[in-house]
Amino acid sequence: MVTIQTPNGFTLDNSGKRIVVDPVTRIEGHMRVEVNVDENNIIRNAVSTGTMWRGIEVILKNRDPRDAWAFTERICGVCTGTQALTSVRAVENALGITIPDNANSIRNLMQLALQVHDHVVHFYHLHALDWVDVISAISADPKATSALAQSVSDWPLSSPGYFKDIQTRLRKFVESGQLGPFKNGYWGNASYKLPPEANLMAVAHYLEALDFQKEIVKIHTIFGGKNPHPNWLVGGVPCPINIDGTGAVGAINMERLNMVTSIIDQIIEFNDKVYVPDIMAIGSFYKDWLYGGGLSGKNVLAYGDVPEHVNDYSEASLKLPRGAIINGNLAEVLPVDHEDPEQIQEFVTHSWYKYPDETKGLHPWDGVTEPHYELGPNAKGTKTNIEQLDEAAKYSWIKAPRWRGHAMEVGPLARWVVGYAQNKAEFKDPVEKLLKDLGLPVSALFSTLGRTAARALESSWAGHQMRYFRNKLIANIRAGDFSTAHVDKWKPETWPKEVKGVGFTEAPRGALAHWIKIKDGKIDNYQCVVPTTWNGSPRDPAGNIGAFEASLMDTPMSDPTQPLEILRTIHSFDPCLACSTHVMSPDGQEMAKVQVR
Amino acid sequence: MAAAETLYDVIRRQGITRRSFTKFCSLTAASLGFGPGAATAMAEALETKERVPVVWMHGLECTCCSESFIRSAHPLVKDVVLSMISLDYDDTIMAAAGHQAEAILKETKEKYKGKYILAVEGNPPLNEDGMFCIDGGKPFVEKLKWMAEDAMAIIAWGACASWGCVQAAKPNPTQATPIDKVILDKPIIKVPGCPPIAEVMTGVVTFITTFGKLPELDRQGRPKMFYSQRIHDKCYRRPHFDAGQFVEEWDDEGARKGSCLYKMGCKGPTTYNACSTVRWNGGVSFPIQSGHGCIGCSEDGFWDNGSFYDRLTNLHQFGVEANADKVGMTAAGIVGGAIAAHAAVTAFKRVTTKREKADAS
Numbered sequence: 001m002v003t004i005q006t007p008n009g010f011t012l013d014n015s016g017k018r019i020v021v022d023p024v025t026r027i028e029g030h031m032r033v034e035v036n037v038d039e040n041n042i043i044r045n046a047v048s049t050g051t052m053w054r055g056i057e058v059i060l061k062n063r064d065p066r067d068a069w070a071f072t073e074r075i076c077g078v079c080t081g082t083q084a085l086t087s088v089r090a091v092e093n094a095l096g097i098t099i100p101d102n103a104n105s106i107r108n109l110m111q112l113a114l115q116v117h118d119h120v121v122h123f124y125h126l127h128a129l130d131w132v133d134v135i136s137a138i139s140a141d142p143k144a145t146s147a148l149a150q151s152v153s154d155w156p157l158s159s160p161g162y163f164k165d166i167q168t169r170l171r172k173f174v175e176s177g178q179l180g181p182f183k184n185g186y187w188g189n190a191s192y193k194l195p196p197e198a199n200l201m202a203v204a205h206y207l208e209a210l211d212f213q214k215e216i217v218k219i220h221t222i223f224g225g226k227n228p229h230p231n232w233l234v235g236g237v238p239c240p241i242n243i244d245g246t247g248a249v250g251a252i253n254m255e256r257l258n259m260v261t262s263i264i265d266q267i268i269e270f271n272d273k274v275y276v277p278d279i280m281a282i283g284s285f286y287k288d289w290l291y292g293g294g295l296s297g298k299n300v301l302a303y304g305d306v307p308e309h310v311n312d313y314s315e316a317s318l319k320l321p322r323g324a325i326i327n328g329n330l331a332e333v334l335p336v337d338h339e340d341p342e343q344i345q346e347f348v349t350h351s352w353y354k355y356p357d358e359t360k361g362l363h364p365w366d367g368v369t370e371p372h373y374e375l376g377p378n379a380k381g382t383k384t385n386i387e388q389l390d391e392a393a394k395y396s397w398i399k400a401p402r403w404r405g406h407a408m409e410v411g412p413l414a415r416w417v418v419g420y421a422q423n424k425a426e427f428k429d430p431v432e433k434l435l436k437d438l439g440l441p442v443s444a445l446f447s448t449l450g451r452t453a454a455r456a457l458e459s460s461w462a463g464h465q466m467r468y469f470r471n472k473l474i475a476n477i478r479a480g481d482f483s484t485a486h487v488d489k490w491k492p493e494t495w496p497k498e499v500k501g502v503g504f505t506e507a508p509r510g511a512l513a514h515w516i517k518i519k520d521g522k523i524d525n526y527q528c529v530v531p532t533t534w535n536g537s538p539r540d541p542a543g544n545i546g547a548f549e550a551s552l553m554d555t556p557m558s559d560p561t562q563p564l565e566i567l568r569t570i571h572s573f574d575p576c577l578a579c580s581t582h583v584m585s586p587d588g589q590e591m592a593k594v595q596v597r
Numbered sequence: 598m599a600a601a602e603t604l605y606d607v608i609r610r611q612g613i614t615r616r617s618f619t620k621f622c623s624l625t626a627a628s629l630g631f632g633p634g635a636a637t638a639m640a641e642a643l644e645t646k647e648r649v650p651v652v653w654m655h656g657l658e659c660t661c662c663s664e665s666f667i668r669s670a671h672p673l674v675k676d677v678v679l680s681m682i683s684l685d686y687d688d689t690i691m692a693a694a695g696h697q698a699e700a701i702l703k704e705t706k707e708k709y710k711g712k713y714i715l716a717v718e719g720n721p722p723l724n725e726d727g728m729f730c731i732d733g734g735k736p737f738v739e740k741l742k743w744m745a746e747d748a749m750a751i752i753a754w755g756a757c758a759s760w761g762c763v764q765a766a767k768p769n770p771t772q773a774t775p776i777d778k779v780i781l782d783k784p785i786i787k788v789p790g791c792p793p794i795a796e797v798m799t800g801v802v803t804f805i806t807t808f809g810k811l812p813e814l815d816r817q818g819r820p821k822m823f824y825s826q827r828i829h830d831k832c833y834r835r836p837h838f839d840a841g842q843f844v845e846e847w848d849d850e851g852a853r854k855g856s857c858l859y860k861m862g863c864k865g866p867t868t869y870n871a872c873s874t875v876r877w878n879g880g881v882s883f884p885i886q887s888g889h890g891c892i893g894c895s896e897d898g899f900w901d902n903g904s905f906y907d908r909l910t911n912l913h914q915f916g917v918e919a920n921a922d923k924v925g926m927t928a929a930g931i932v933g934g935a936i937a938a939h940a941a942v943t944a945f946k947r948v949t950t951k952r953e954k955a956d957a958s
Contacts, residue, residue: 030737387734
């Protein structure tokens with residue numbers, strides 16, 4: 001291949017050495033990455049492939065719309081709950097069902113809790129090992145580690161003895177010869193930049209975060225009965241409120257609210273004393289590694305979420321920002337409309353599906369899905385033993401959604417860039433403080449590090465929002481409102497014969513929407529376009545590369561046999577491949593066509 | 598020599614005292630429902646073993662099982678991973694990727710032939726030559742069978758690996774298949790649920806590593822210690838069921854007073870799981886306690902048994918003890934006919950007998 005210039009501004013060259021990473025680990029689901037590096041080991045071509053496909057949406061056809069939340073919740077057990085929330089919103093939107101104020105506060109508490117949980121687990125357990133050399137921590141000086149920890153935070157677990165104990169446990173674990181999840185890691189790779197003391201501090205926090213994350217989700221357990229996969233309800237929330245009456249012990253009562261309050265306090269403390277300071281500390285050693293920006297400085301998209309006012313999903317009511325930015329023009333945030341057929345469209349030219357006319361994209365309400373697994377003429381290997389993909393042909397189970405024809409990045413960084421561009425102080429101020437403390441320009445935000453930092457800032461933001469909605473819930477109960485569900489349209493007999501609706505949220509990984517059509521009390525069609533479909537999309541007919549692919553471009557690799565830099569940047573998106581699965585035929589054997597609408 | 602080290606050595610060297618260690622053993626034994634003798638057996642077993650290698654593979658799934666596992670409160674998952682097992686392969690948390698990850702599978706299969714636990718989350722799709730789930734460029738099902746060949750024991754985590762779960766719900770377009778349909782020559786421990794309870798998961802793993810054998814299983818392959826009773830049998834709202842006090846609609850007076858959710862579609866009467874006893878997330882709550890009926894997520898084919906809000910059947914009210922079997926029979930009857938009903942009744946009677954014996958002693 002000769003060099004190709006993509007419409008979205010990248011120069012692709014696949015003539016160099018091809019590197020294959022499959023499986024990409026520390027993600028949700030199954031994914032493959034292939035890159036070409038030039039003679040200086042700089043990535044000059046990137047190919048990202050979704051390697052799994054489940055088909056929840058076709059399974060939903062003809063089912064009870066009130067059940068859809070449970071099916072879609074099982075799209076992903078990591079961001080557990082956010083797909084369910086999107087689903088109940090879509091059903092309520094279609095049927096004109098409203099929810100009580102308390103239900104709005106409780107849903108926001110649950111959604112924000114999963115944001116925090118997802119961000120914390122993502123950073124410490126899925127992403128940190130891309131920045132932190134675990135083995136190096138063994139040679140740290142515990143006293144110096146303590147000094148470092150105390151210089152960035154007043155978190156109490158920071159004494160020399162504490163770090164010495166952690167180090168001893170780690171050393172003995174390593175010396176046992178059974179390295180468990182750290183086996184075959186890229187320890188000692190030149191792209192690891194932290195001194196041993198910062199590595200030891202991070203290892204300590206890896207373990208602390210593992211202990212702490214199980215506390216965060218108790219918010220879901222209180223309101224939804226379990227986590228992962230708490231229960232939701234069309235028309236409100238299933239948990240009734242009974243503060244001090246007969247039977248209060250089994251409902252949302254004072255004890256339950258106290259537990260919520262206590263968890264929120266712990267969340268705020270952990271975010272502000274551990275997570276954000278860790279990002280600052282780690283960031284200060286990686287200030288020169290500002291690769292991975294990809295599309296973030298060009299095209300970003302956010303739907304907005306966390307409604308302040310019940311049943312009001314307008315931009316003014318949403319506490320997380322909404323809008324699209326194109327070509328890096330921060331001066332203009334464009335409005336987004338889920339129902340406009342011209343805005344959100346999906347393409348399959350490079351996806352393992354067939355369209356009647358593959359030069360065109362289709363709005364989710366007009367979608368057609370016909371699976372068509374085939375490898376391109378230049379692929380190497382066989383159909384069931386892929387050695388190398390041919391990106392000029394079809395090469396992924398992920399479709400390519402585009403907004404007005406543009407490949408978009410979604411996620412925490414996209415949300416924070418939109419909020420920044422809208423001059424909202426609660427987003428702009430923390431970003432500017434972080435950049436100032438690190439001595440970096442605004443442009444540094446558009447990087448792998450920026451994506452990782454935005455997630456931490458958002459976790460902190462979410463913790464404080466939880467306190468806000470906890471207070472709002474209490475105030476409303478104090479005012480005498482105990483309602484948690486509206487049941488006037490619970491029964492299918494009360495529904496119109498044929499309706500359609502859209503529900504959206506900001507999942508931890510980015511903009512998420514479900515489109516539903518209900519006919520005769522049953523689901524007639526269901527479509528999800530999820531964050532990793534946006535970020536992990538393959539090329540489109542115009543040749544635009546997706547956000548994952550764009551982010552890998554022009555990154556140097558220290559050692560091309562070790563995919564450390566590829567993992568670091570891909571992980572910064574927090575990929576969820578189970579989420580990106582799409583509509584499939586009702587019978588995979590016959591490859592029957594599914595008409596949506 | 599590293600290979601000769603015992604789990605107890607590792608625990609001791611990691612700063613855990615002998616006292617804490619024995620306390621851990623007795624607490625674990627107690628939480629599994631064993632007597633004090635078991636704690637000693639557990640301690641001895643732990644003192645003489647190298648950490649058991651565990652290979653945790655993922656097929657078509659949503660990762661909720663992994664997420665549940667890390668929620669374990671006792672034991673803490675960091676202690677499980679650092680001190681109790683050697684989680685050498687788990688694509689969700691392992692540092693290595695690509696070739697370096699693949700190498701671990703090969704090494705484990707050869708070096709620990711017949712000595713590693715294969716834990717499977719999710720299931721293989723069989724349509725499209727298995728390529729609806731690709732791992733290392735190949736069908737997941739191939740890799741799964743290959744690693745199963747030399748495993749000591751196989752655990753099917755959750756509803757996906759055990760029964761098929763959501764992707765296998767009708768019309769199951771990828772032909773997602775439970776693992777016992779593709780691994781035919783090995784015993785498989787099914788730990789169903791969507792997901793299973795965290796402490797149930799760590800309880801099953803630590804049972805194997807502690808006692809060096811598989812837990813006693815029911816005829817469907819589920820550990821009896823967690824799956825021999827229905828949610829309904831131990832539900833704290835059971836008295837309301839027996840007294841005829843039901844939630845009639847969401848957020849009504851009955852709901853606020855904690856009445857029975859049976860009329861709102863609760864599947865507790867037909868669901869075998871430990872939710873109403875162990876509860877979730879360190880015992881904080883379980884679905885019924887938080888106001889929503891059980892959706893039956895640990896039962897085979899629970900996605901295809903009608904709406905989650907459909908009442909199980911038009912059960913008439915009846916007295917408690919005399920007709921408890923009848924509930925099982927009627928309820929199980931709707932999920933799959935005579936065999937299921939028989940199994941349900943048998944299991945219930947067995948439990949009853951055991952309890953009576955325990956009471957008598």
